[in-house]
Amino acid sequence: MSASTSKPTHQRFSWSCHYGAAVQDDQRTRFTFWAPGLESVTLELSRSPNEAVESLAMKKGRDGDFTLDTECPAGAHYRYRISDELAVPDPAARAQHEDVTGPSVVVNPDAYAWQNVLWQGRPWHETVILEIHAGALGGFEGIRQRLQGWAAMGITAIELMPINEFPGARNWGYDGVLPYAVEASYGTPEQLKALIDQAHGLGLMVFLDVVYNHFGPDGNYLPHYAPDFFTGERTPWGDAIDFNQPQVKDFFIDNALMWLEEYRFDGLRFDAVHAIDNDAFLREMSERIKSGIGEMRHVHLMLENERNSASLLENAYTAQWNDDVHNVLHALLTGEHEGYYADYCDHATDKLASALHGGFIFQGQNDRRGHSRGEPSGHLSPTSFIAFLQNHDQVGNRAMGERLVSLVEQEKLEAATALLLLCPMIPMLFMGEEHGAKSPFLFFTDHRDELADAVREGRRSEFADFSHFKDEATRAKIPDPNAVSTFDQSVPPAPENDDPESAMWHTRYMTLLDIRHAEIVPRLPGTRPMGAVALGEGAVLAHWRMGDGTVLGIAVNLGDQRVSIDAPEGQRLYELGESDDAHTLAPGAVRACLSSHL
Secondary structure, three states: OOOOOOOOOOOOOOOOOOOEEEEOOOOEEEEEEEOOOOOOOEEEEEOOOOOOOEEEEOEEOHHHEEEEEEEOOOOOEEEEEOOOOOEEOOOOOOOEOOOOOOOEEOOOHHHOOOOOOOOOOOOHHHOOEEEEOOHHHOHHHHHHOOHHHHHHHOOOEEEEOOOEEOOOOOOOOOOOOEEEEEOOOOOOHHHHHHHHHHHHHOOOEEEEEEOOOOOOOOOOOHHHHOHHHEEEEEEOOEEEEOOOOHHHHHHHHHHHHHHHHHOOOOEEEEOOHHHOOOHHHHHHHHHHHHHHHOOOOOOEEEEOOOOOOOOHHHHOOOEEEOHHHHHHHHHHHHOOOOHHHHHOOOOHHHHHHHHHHHOOOOOOOEOOOOOEOOOOOOOOOHHHEEEEOOOHHHHHOOOOOOOHHHOOOHHHHHHHHHHHHHOOOEEEEEOOHHHOOOOOOOOOOOOOHHHHHHHHHHHHHOOOOOHHHOOHHHHOOOOOOOOHHHHHHOOOOOOOOOOHHHHHHHHHHHHHHHHHHHHHHHHOOOOEEEEEEEEEOOEEEEEEEOOOOOEEEEEEEOOOOOEEOOOOOOEEEEEEOOOOOOOEEOOOOEEEEEEOOO
16 A cells, blocks of 8 residues: 555545555445564454454455455454454554553544644744643643643744553653554544644644654564564664564654644654664655655654764754753753763863854764764754753653752753743753743653563662662652652643742743744844854853844853853843843853844
């Protein structure tokens, strides 16, 4: 079966995938299942909740595909019987009944009628991202209640952490096993489409975090019927996926196109592609997405990639999460130096200046383990990099899930926030950050029995080498990922108008985003870095030549001492901190100016 471009039919969109249950009309469905390790497969089908299960033999074709075209309406439940002992869900199911081990559900992509059918997205340079966890915000319906407020404050894109079906009802989503299925605890496929549709009506893009580098440990049946899906090698997260197999490539590329075409997502963030380590596949993914989408829509492809492969950002992918910027800012703000912060705490000010000028800090240098990492990135546009102070990883992978507002002096955090939102890199916030939430964001799962025990102990053992968690008694205080209370603590409170501190943070974000949209965004196309220098410990001054020829200068002091600085010239865009002396910059101070020359 070959994929086709999405075509609106009475304001409806769909994508024809190679695999899964494809509704042909109101009464018939075509099932396609790749099982090269089997000689026979039986479809077990219940056409309605009260109807008995019928067993239907599937036809084996070339390359291990099993197919069956039969009378079957949307809403039917089905599994594939692969042996006397085992019936499995469809790995390409669009929905599940009774979690990842239960039957799959036939979904009609045309069941939802889109309202904002003419939406074509927004240009990348207008992007301001808010990363959110759907479950922590009350599912798709809960998110819809917050959209208008985010749009009003200047957010232009929300990015959903993975929403594919995972074990249980509480999970970050990164150990899912059914990448096509919408997590039932968040809502239905139609409710997800309604969320995206409403966001588009408010001018908000919606991005999705997708995980193509591994499958989770619970509910992954692929090795039983498609051993060719894997290479036989092991990764830290499980069996390595064989992206050289045509069927495997189709499985993931179809998945990406389904989210973009059928659900109308405006972009995808590809999780941990350094674990894929196959740039040829990544380039093919990009090429086939662009070919499938066409040139009319703004669709943005983002990477998480510890390898800092600048070459992938030249023409294949839009941007990369810039962990280097986060890590050096975190080291400067908190003084932390354990784990991967060890790569950033020495000469941290010079490294921040390097990142503001050249994008990545690691552009081929050796890291603390002696491994060469990165490629030269100074030739790339600043908008090729997504900068952030916090995200799900950097908060949730802390033992106690603390946010920066609980770790850093307010003045310094305000200064770092101003740098984040006014510099030409694409800024990203993490849910709750926009109103100064102090609630933690913890690592949570919903596993059972032995796997729950293994996850709990594995989580605590991760911190055994950290000075604060050396003894077992202290590690035992790390929240149990499987406890309901761990999830409950991670739900950020709604903004409270009568909370002065929350209101202060909200106002500051709105002020900075107003400046960004009025003065920075229109000038971003064609922007190039001009240089960045250290002014003193924790203080830097950076300049960029904007697309219209003006020069943006930002000076920020995250250190503890006042530093000298030339009096800025031009239009003062923003100032924070003491300003009675134009030739010095106090701790926690920021100055942003726009001038016609340097």
